[in-house]
Amino acid sequence: MKLYDYLPSGNSYKVRLLASYLGLSYDWINLDIHKGETQTPQYKALNPAGQIPLLVLDDGRKIAESNAILYFLAEGTPYFPCTAFDQAKCLQWMFWEQYRHEPSIAVARFIHMYKADERADELPRLMERGNDALSVMDNHLAERLFFVGNAPTIADIALYAYTHVAGEGGFTLSDYPNVTAWLDRVSDHPKHIRITDKPAT
């Protein structure tokens, strides 16, 4: 299979991280979103939304949306629970991540990393919402090792991706000790890779 990706993207990193856990091999195609490489007619023929990540299976079928790709790859593995309730709780946190977490924490990081000064007026609201999201996580993790059950699942992978680089968006992770302890637990996985690690191609 092929993964269309952009190395600094937390959404794409989710897929790389799970693929590393599972020992999956894939062709890695890195597109630079800042050079318009996801907006070419060729790429938009593959993904009309012009977004990464995009997983293309060997038979040509395609899956977009990082968390849907995680679901597809994790089904039947230890990274997706086997009971209907725990599966729904994983997805609850993954929908929450895309609705409440990513739109504040990832966007604040984007504005800082790429010096998108024209969007700087969004930062106070993004900081408020991002800190709300980190508080929700910190409270949830007060008595838990992982988001669902006692072992890492795709809910942890989905939330790890942008949380561990929240500092790049101006957030102070040390204010959330349960979150930082959980980040350490996730990165202790023997097959952990960093967001900056290029996959073998």
Add this chain to the structure above:
Amino acid sequence: MKLYDYLPSGNSYKVRLLASYLGLSYDWINLDIHKGETQTPQYKALNPAGQIPLLVLDDGRKIAESNAILYFLAEGTPYFPCTAFDQAKCLQWMFWEQYRHEPSIAVARFIHMYKADERADELPRLMERGNDALSVMDNHLAERLFFVGNAPTIADIALYAYTHVAGEGGFTLSDYPNVTAWLDRVSDHPKHIRITDKPAT
């Protein structure tokens, strides 16, 4: 089971609609978000996020996030596909709905319905993004009856909820003929209910 709800909420309506399809009975607790009924200590003890919908199972376990509730209720029914790929495509559209569709179309509707004039400056951006989302749907539906496969799934339910009331947010649905034809197909379901229909309690 119990469903904590707010009748005009499209997110809650998704759950009511699927429950109607499946003939599920449940206790219906309607909370008025404008009277702060989701922000009381009692409700926040149930759902720390202070949001509806919330499904409480008979054993007290709880599931939040409308699309995670849909997944939980639909598993093993005709409304969630049985192949891994089609399941992932359902979830792809449901993640897209929460990331690209709801934050523009539902928020524009909210500003109009509740005369939230202090947020009126958001409307031009919301209209642009909402129309982008409707265009994506219209293109996808050009040669398809439903979002995934040939029968309604929870992807259709998730997208129907706020699309069919997009006019209340100032959108012109007649500009999207494939969308309006699909809305008619969804509402033709023999167990269809309207967003204004109160469930029996």
